[in-house]
Amino acid sequence: xxxxxxxxxxxxxxxxxxxxxxxxxxxxxxxxxxxxxxxxxxxxxxxxxxxxxxxxxxxxxxxxxxxxxxxxxxxxxxxxxxxxxxxxxxxxxxxxxxxxxxxxxxxxxxxxxxxxxxxxxxxxxxxxxxxxxxxxxxxxxxxxxxxxxxxxxxxxxxxxxxxxxxxxxxxxxxxxxxxxxxxxxxxxxxxxxxxxxxxxxxxxxxxxxxxxxxxxxxxxxxxxxxxxxxxxxxxxxxxxxxxxxxxxxxxxxxxxxxxxxxxxxxxxxxxxxxxxxxxxxxxxxxxxxxxxxxxxxxxxxxxxxxxxxxxxxxxxxxxxxxxxxxxxxxxxxxxxxxxxxxxxx
Numbered sequence: 001x002x003x004x005x006x007x008x009x010x011x012x013x014x015x016x017x018x019x020x021x022x023x024x025x026x027x028x029x030x031x032x033x034x035x036x037x038x039x040x041x042x043x044x045x046x047x048x049x050x051x052x053x054x055x056x057x058x059x060x061x062x063x064x065x066x067x068x069x070x071x072x073x074x075x076x077x078x079x080x081x082x083x084x085x086x087x088x089x090x091x092x093x094x095x096x097x098x099x100x101x102x103x104x105x106x107x108x109x110x111x112x113x114x115x116x117x118x119x120x121x122x123x124x125x126x127x128x129x130x131x132x133x134x135x136x137x138x139x140x141x142x143x144x145x146x147x148x149x150x151x152x153x154x155x156x157x158x159x160x161x162x163x164x165x166x167x168x169x170x171x172x173x174x175x176x177x178x179x180x181x182x183x184x185x186x187x188x189x190x191x192x193x194x195x196x197x198x199x200x201x202x203x204x205x206x207x208x209x210x211x212x213x214x215x216x217x218x219x220x221x222x223x224x225x226x227x228x229x230x231x232x233x234x235x236x237x238x239x240x241x242x243x244x245x246x247x248x249x250x251x252x253x254x255x256x257x258x259x260x261x262x263x264x265x266x267x268x269x270x271x272x273x274x275x276x277x278x279x280x281x282x283x284x285x286x287x288x289x290x291x292x293x294x295x296x297x298x299x300x301x302x303x304x305x306x307x308x309x310x311x312x313x314x315x316x317x318x319x320x321x322x323x324x325x326x327x328x329x330x331x332x333x334x335x336x337x338x339x340x341x342x343x344x345x
Contacts, residue, residue, distance in 0.1 A: 027240060027242050027243070028098075028101050028236070028237065028240045028242075028243045029073065029240070029242040029243045029246060029293060030242075031101075032073055032074070032101055032243075033073060033074065036074060036079055037074075037079055037080060037081055038066065038069060038070040038073060038074065038079065038080040038081070038101055038102065039080070039081050039083060039099070039100045039101045039102075040063075040066035040069075040070075040080055040081070040082055040083065040100060040101065040102045040103075040104055041082075041083045041084075041085040041091050041094050041095070041100035041102065041103045041104065041105055042058065042060075042062050042063055042066065042082050042083070042084065042085065042104050042105055043062065043084070043085065043105045043106060044058070044082065044083075044084025044085065045084065045184065046060070046106065046184075046205060046208065046209075047060065047208050047209075047212050048060055048061060048204070048208040048316050048317050048321060048323055049061050049062045049063075049106050049204070049208070049316070049317075050062045050063045050082070050104070050105070058082040059316070060316050061125075061126070061312060061313065061316040061317055062104040062105065062106060062125075063082065063104070064306055064307075064312045064315070064316065065104050065125055065234060065250075065251070065312070066080055066082065066102060066104050067080065067305075067306050068250050068254060068302045068306040068312075069102060069246065069247055069250050071298075071301045071302045071305045071306055072246060072250050072294060072298040072299070072301060072302050073246060073294065073298075075301060076305075077305045077306055083099065083100050085100075085103065085105045087183075088105065088107050088108075088113070091103040091105050091107060091235070092113075092117050092119055092235075095118075095119055095235060095236065095237050096118060096119075096237070098237075101236070101243065102122075102234060102235070102236055102243070102247060103119075103234065103235040103236075104125075104234050106126065106128075106202065106204070106205075106232045107232060107233065107235060108128075108160075108230045108231060108232055108233075109121045109124060109231045109232070109233045110160075114238075117238075118237060118238045118239070119235045119236070119237060119238055120235065120236055120237070120238040120240070120244050121233045121234070121235055122233065122234045122235060122236050122243075122244045122247035122248045122251070123233055123234055123247060123248045123250075123251035123252070124231045124232065124233045124251075125232060125233055125234060125251060126204065126231075126232040126233075126330055127229075127230075127231055127232075127328075127329040127330055127338050127339075128202045128203060128204050128230040128231070128232055129202070129203055129226030129227065129228050129229055129230050130161065130164045130165075130200055130201060130202060130203065130226065130227040130228040130230060131200065131201070131202065131203025131206050131207075131222055131223060131225075131226055131227070132146075132151075132198045132199070132200050132206075132222070132223045132225065132227070133188070133191060133198065133199045133200075133206040133210060133220055133221070133222050133223075134191075134197065134198045134199075134220065134221060134223065135191075135219060135220055135221075136218075136219055136220065136221050137219075138197055138198075140197060140198055140223070141223070142223060142225045143168055143172060143174075143225055143227065144172055144174065146169070146174060146176050146197070146198060147172075147174035147175060147176070148174075148175060148176075149176060149177070149196075149197040149198060150176070150177045150178075150179050150195070150196040150197050150198075151165050151176050151177070151178060151179065151196055151197070151198045151199075151200050152179045152180075152181040152187055152190045152191055152195065152196035152198070152199045152200065153165060153178060153179070153180060153181065153187075153199075153200055153201065154180070154181065154182060154183040154184075154187055154201055160228075161200055161201055162178055162180075164200070164227050164228045165178060165200055165227065166178070167227075168227045168228075179195055179196045181195065181196065181199070184209075185209070185213050187199050187201060187209075188209050188210070188213050188214055189213075191220075192214060192215075200227065202230055202232075203222055203226060204317070204325070206222045207222050207323055207325055208317075208323050210222060211322055211323055212322075234247050234251070242292070242293055245291075245292045246292050246293070246294065249288075249292060249344070250298075250299075250302055251309075252341045252342050252344060253281060253288075253299045253302055253303070253341075253344060254302065254303070254306075254307075254308055254309040254312065255308075255309045255332070255339050255340075255341035256281055256341040256343075256344055257281060257282075257303050257307075257308035257309065257310075258308045258309040258310040258332055258339070258341075259332050259334065259341060260277075260278055260281060262278070262281065262282060262303055262308055263303075263307060263308055263310075263311055264303060264304050264305070264306070264307045264308075264311060267282060267300070267303060267304050270282055271284060277343075277344075277345065280344055280345060281299060281303075281344055282299060282300050282303060283296055283297045283298065283299045283300030283301075284300075288344060299344075309339065310327075313327060313330060
């Protein structure tokens with residue numbers, strides 16, 4: 001080896017100051033596989049999305065996406081630990097200090113949240129929008145009816161409720177008074193106590209909290225009008241491309257299963273299908289695992305052990321839940337929704 005090559009090799013082994021280069025941490029995907037547990041940050045107190053059941057087990061739409069990733073990576077949806085996350089900013093911090101591997105806390109995908117932070121969104125799971133909850137007898141039938149009224153928002157750090165309401169008021173040429181009421185239950189309590197005429201946060205939250213937190217939910221209604229676009233998604237650290245790809249394609253597999261009509265109940269029958277696209281989706285044909293560092297059966301495990309997107313939605317938010325939410329924009333694109341799975345081929 002020439003002296004030049006020897007010096008080049010030495011430079012690669014050392015930092016610019018001549019010190020040995022620090023060992024790089026193992027990728028999060030490898031760390032998850034090594035420890036045998038996925039650590040997933042969730043809201044933890046929002047029924048329908050993530051909240052403990054009577055036995056203390058975390059249940060909900062977001063919680064099941066954590067289980068789906070655990071099923072894909074570790075072969076078992078139960079091999080995970082949930083960490084309650086109070087705010088989106090706390091979730092970003094938890095990703096940054098590696099106290100969680102994945103954030104599934106109904107977090108909106110925005111420019112500043114990805115471009116301004118060391119995180120990466122790994123797939124949209126729910127199309128939401130900032131909504132309005134009002135008393136049925138309030139006379140408020142849409143945003144224009146808010147003229148001269150009081151609107152309660154959460155006012156939590158890292159949220160955009162105030163900006164959204166003020167922007168809509170400016171667009172409509174109306175005047176509203178903003179009341180910062182606090183997050184979660186406090187927001188609905190403020191409305192029930194008459195501190196404001198409407199409560200505004202993500203429409204999905206209003207819909208589930210209306211049922212679970214108001215003494216007479218039938219006296220209140222979530223208006224159909226949305227004040228913003230809120231695509232909610234899953235996040236990993238920006239330097240964890242291997243894990244990001246896994247999470248992204250787990251979401252796509254669950255969405256494509258919805259399109260094909262695949263469920264955990266009909267999986268056994270569909271294993272005999274001769275449709276090549278379907279055989280790839282349910283793990284009969286080789287090819288879906290190698291490129292993302294998983295085995296060939298990962299998608300089959302996800303669909304058999306957790307279910308398709310439709311099953312997860314219906315179980316926690318739709319017809320099989322106390323909330324009875326319509327799929328709306330979260331339906332498959334062939335049925336008029338916005339969910340358009342990328343091809344698994």
